[in-house]
Amino acid sequence: MDLLEVMRKRRSIRNYTDEPVREEDLQKIIQAGLLSESGKAKRPWQFIVVRNKEVLEYLSRCREGGVKMLKEAQCAIVVTGDAEAQDVWVEDCSVAMANMHLMASSLGVGSCWIQGRLRKADEKTTEEYVREKLKFPENYKLEAILSLGMPAVKMPAYDLEELDMDKVRVIE
Numbered sequence: 671m672d673l674l675e676v677m678r679k680r681r682s683i684r685n686y687t688d689e690p691v692r693e694e695d696l697q698k699i700i701q702a703g704l705l706s707e708s709g710k711a712k713r714p715w716q717f718i719v720v721r722n723k724e725v726l727e728y729l730s731r732c733r734e735g736g737v738k739m740l741k742e743a744q745c746a747i748v749v750t751g752d753a754e755a756q757d758v759w760v761e762d763c764s765v766a767m768a769n770m771h772l773m774a775s776s777l778g779v780g781s782c783w784i785q786g787r788l789r790k791a792d793e794k795t796t797e798e799y800v801r802e803k804l805k806f807p808e809n810y811k812l813e814a815i816l817s818l819g820m821p822a823v824k825m826p827a828y829d830l831e832e833l834d835m836d837k838v839r840v841i842e
């Protein structure tokens with residue numbers, strides 16, 4: 671399938687079956703993240719791969735909303751970036767998130783971006799809440815969590831004819 675076709679079919683999937691994500695697919699998803707471009711090639715990220723159901727349940731309370739899918743997820747990849755090593759760690763980690771999400775979709779694995787940075791869990795920030803369990807160092811900041819599981823829903827592909835071309839300005 672050509673890349674544009676993969677992108678057309680990519681959707682955020684928030685409902686998963688009980689079927690596990692195959693180890694070889696998970697490895698490809700991680701490789702897609704590790705292959706991402708990065709400012710000055712610093713690659714400041716650390717991916718924390720969570721397969722433990724109790725930890726996934728804990729993570730499903732890391733935010734006030736938009737995170738329930740972690741209860742059903744078979745796996746999650748917590749993306750953190752070293753803010754001391756890289757000024758553009760947010761951009762770097764976002765590229766890695768997007769590449770892993772797209773790779774998952776191309777393999778038929780459902781996934782969804784769960785925003786962590788700038789979000790809150792009750793009294794704490796989402797980052798503080800997640801760090802308490804996963805124990806990543808202070809210089810590593812939380813970007814987002816990619817939930818993963820085999821899709822329990824089918825979302826429609828996008829139609830190229832319906833793309834909002836008003837968002838594009840051409841200067842000739």
Ligand SMILES: Cc1cc2nc3c(=O)[nH]c(=O)nc-3n(C[C@H](O)[C@H](O)[C@H](O)COP(=O)(O)O)c2cc1C
Nearest residue numbers: 680681682683684735736737782783784785786825
């Ligand atoms: C920066 C960013 C943050 C997002 N945060 C969440 C989130 O916290 N929870 C969620 O369910 N979806 C989240 N999403 C997924 C978007 O809701 C989704 O991409 C959008 O609704 C378009 O749907 P699609 O991905 O199926 O095209 C996020 C996506 C991005 C790029």
